[in-house]
Amino acid sequence: MDYKVITSMEAFKPYYDKLNKASVIGVDTETTGLNPYMSKLRLIQLAYDDEVLVIDYFGVGSDINSYLSKILSGQAVKVFQNAKFDIKFLKANGIQVKGRLFDTMIAGQILRSSGGTPRVNLEGLVRHYLEEFVSKEEQKSDFSGCLTESQLSYAAKDAEVLLRLREKMVHELKRHKLVEVARLEFQCVYAIAHMEYRGIHLDISMWNKLTKKVEEEQSEILEKLYPYIGYPTVQLGFFESVEKSEINLNSNKQVIDLLKKYGLELENTSKHTLSRHLDHPIVKLLLMYRHTSKALTSFLYGINGQINPVTGRLHPHYGQIGAYSGRMSCGGPNIQQIPREDRFRSCFHAPKGRKLVIADYSQIELRVMAQITGDKRMIEAYRSGEDLHRLTASLVLEKSIDDVTKTERQSAKAVNFGLIFGMGAAGLKAYAAESYQSDMTIEEAELFRKRYFRAYKGVASWQRKIKKSLPDEERTLAGRKFVFRKDSGLSGRYNAPVQGTAADILKNALGSLVAKLPEDTYIVAVVHDEIVLECDEKKTLETASLLRRVMEEAGERYLKDVPVLAEASIADSWAGK
DNA sequence: TCAGTTCGCGCG
DNA sequence: AAAGCGCGCGAACTGA
Numbered sequence: 001m002d003y004k005v006i007t008s009m010e011a012f013k014p015y016y017d018k019l020n021k022a023s024v025i026g027v028d029t030e031t032t033g034l035n036p037y038m039s040k041l042r043l044i045q046l047a048y049d050d051e052v053l054v055i056d057y058f059g060v061g062s063d064i065n066s067y068l069s070k071i072l073s074g075q076a077v078k079v080f081q082n083a084k085f086d087i088k089f090l091k092a093n094g095i096q097v098k099g100r101l102f103d104t105m106i107a108g109q110i111l112r113s114s115g116g117t118p119r120v121n122l123e124g125l126v127r128h129y130l131e132e133f134v135s136k137e138e139q140k141s142d143f144s145g146c147l148t149e150s151q152l153s154y155a156a157k158d159a160e161v162l163l164r165l166r167e168k169m170v171h172e173l174k175r176h177k178l179v180e181v182a183r184l185e186f187q188c189v190y191a192i193a194h195m196e197y198r199g200i201h202l203d204i205s206m207w208n209k210l211t212k213k214v215e216e217e218q219s220e221i222l223e224k225l226y227p228y229i230g231y232p233t234v235q236l237g238f239f240e241s242v243e244k245s246e247i248n249l250n251s252n253k254q255v256i257d258l259l260k261k262y263g264l265e266l267e268n269t270s271k272h273t274l275s276r277h278l279d280h281p282i283v284k285l286l287l288m289y290r291h292t293s294k295a296l297t298s299f300l301y302g303i304n305g306q307i308n309p310v311t312g313r314l315h316p317h318y319g320q321i322g323a324y325s326g327r328m329s330c331g332g333p334n335i336q337q338i339p340r341e342d343r344f345r346s347c348f349h350a351p352k353g354r355k356l357v358i359a360d361y362s363q364i365e366l367r368v369m370a371q372i373t374g375d376k377r378m379i380e381a382y383r384s385g386e387d388l389h390r391l392t393a394s395l396v397l398e399k400s401i402d403d404v405t406k407t408e409r410q411s412a413k414a415v416n417f418g419l420i421f422g423m424g425a426a427g428l429k430a431y432a433a434e435s436y437q438s439d440m441t442i443e444e445a446e447l448f449r450k451r452y453f454r455a456y457k458g459v460a461s462w463q464r465k466i467k468k469s470l471p472d473e474e475r476t477l478a479g480r481k482f483v484f485r486k487d488s489g490l491s492g493r494y495n496a497p498v499q500g501t502a503a504d505i506l507k508n509a510l511g512s513l514v515a516k517l518p519e520d521t522y523i524v525a526v527v528h529d530e531i532v533l534e535c536d537e538k539k540t541l542e543t544a545s546l547l548r549r550v551m552e553e554a555g556e557r558y559l560k561d562v563p564v565l566a567e568a569s570i571a572d573s574w575a576g577k
Numbered sequence: 578t579c580a581g582t583t584c585g586c587g588c589g
Numbered sequence: 590a591a592a593g594c595g596c597g598c599g600a601a602c603t604g605a
Contacts, residue, residue, distance in 0.1 A: 323594095424592050489593095588597100
């Protein structure tokens with residue numbers, strides 16, 4: 001394969017017009033590391049027609065930025081493997097990427113269950129779709145110094161192969177009717193790349209104060225626990241004395257043994273099991289200890305080290321198709337599981353002069369459910385703006401809507417969410433107790449179940465149909481495909497298209513948001529049915545109404561018979577205040 | 578000693 | 590008849 005190494009602007013200029021006219025460009029970069037703020041962009045490879053340019057960005061310098069931005073924002077389809085990575089590096093160096101994009105990694109994930117390969121790195125995709133081989137990660141090691149012939153040649157091949165990969169994958173996407181979902185995914189790559197690049201602001205001094213506070217709470221709880229578990233002994237180390245307790249409360253094994261001494265024989269120590277014995281003071285204290293321990297180890301301690309020294313912000317990474325259902329996952333840190341308590345969320349506040357605009361969908365999964373099953377009563381309820389949880393309460397309790405109490409509505413909420421995914425009576429009872437502090441007997445749960453499906457006949461018949469046919473394939477409303485093993489149960493078949501369609505809707509919103517957001521307004525977090533923006537404090541009203549409108553329109557594209565509602569609020573922090 | 582697995586739990 | 594789904598992360602545990 002032929003390639004040209006470009007080390008100066010003069011050498012680049014002859015190719016500029018040809019690149020602007022190209023209809024498809026394979027794009028790859030080589031960098032000195034993984035962090036766009038701390039590592040350097042070394043090579044930019046552009047493959048088009050029968051040519052590959054390998055641009056030595058160290059040699060050419062930033063004079064080339066405006067030319068590359070023009071090319072990469074033009075009408076050509078840009079083909080990347082994991083576009084997010086390259087887009088962030090190009091952006092950090094002042095090179096813009098916009099417009100039509102094809103991401104081979106994401107295409108690979110979409111095609112995974114349609115005769116694709118589980119290995120969606122470049123090597124795996126090339127082997128599977130082209131039956132060829134490309135360099136493994138080890139070969140593209142150090143790009144900071146002098147480049148070898150082999151490094152340049154592998155770099156060129158990585159870009160060149162994208163063009164042929166795309167052709168094969170487009171064919172496969174069409175064959176399996178996955179073009180729409182691919183378009184949806186490609187469209188929101190920019191939103192995610194920009195969100196990761198921008199990060200989210202965490203007030204570290206508030207965070208540290210909260211850490212101290214929770215540590216104090218934990219030692220108070222421990223003081224109360226010592227009478228039951230034994231006081232710690234002070235051991236003299238070489239330089240300091242170390243407190244050492246007889247029992248490790250984090251060891252489930254030891255906790256089970258401990259509880260045995262107090263007459264409790266438990267097979268595990270989960271919250272669910274323990275909460276049946278709240279009358280024992282030790283159990284109550286144990287659960288309180290767990291709560292603080294979880295807060296400290298999972299959230300408070302870990303996060304400080306993850307603040308980017310350059311931006312001073314957190315830069316969580318998102319797995320665009322992180323979950324089987326099509327939902328995104330998040331890590332480093334996982335911003336999607338920060339506790340809802342105000343004292344945690346309020347640490348995520350907008351910087352000075354800026355505000356957060358927080359919007360979430362109202363009961364999106366239930367609305368999706370109504371659309372997918374075509375349930376008349378549910379659709380009617382949403383159309384007339386009824387409170388679906390109240391309606392459900394009145395239907396399963398057989399009383400008038402006005403007589404439904406707050407706690408009854410709370411139980412109905414558990415019924416609504418639980419039964420959709422095939423929960424049995426026992427599961428429903430436990431779920432209602434745990435998630436909604438709602439007490440129901442097993443008989444009540446069974447009765448609710450019966451009446452629920454009598455009331456929502458569309459949901460009942462949809463589930464009956466799935467149960468009977470046990471389909472080995474299902475799709476979301478955007479066409480995302482799920483393949484089920486013969487032996488996989490009902491709940492996955494009930495859940496995947498519902499959760500997946502909700503994910504489609506959110507991604508549709510993200511995709512159309514990118515182009516509409518003004519210059520200094522950023523997406524800073526996405527949590528399944530929620531989008532958080534950061535903007536100038538003077539622009540909050542426009543931003544809030546834009547966000548709400550985009551989210552609702554994204555929903556309406558797929559839910560033709562059910563209204564979609566998003567609620568936006570303006571706040572200083574993620575606690576909403 | 579260390580990679581891989583399991584448990585428990587935070588979120589939607 | 591009975592059945593929640595989807596994640597990531599930290600600590601403990603397991604096995605070679």
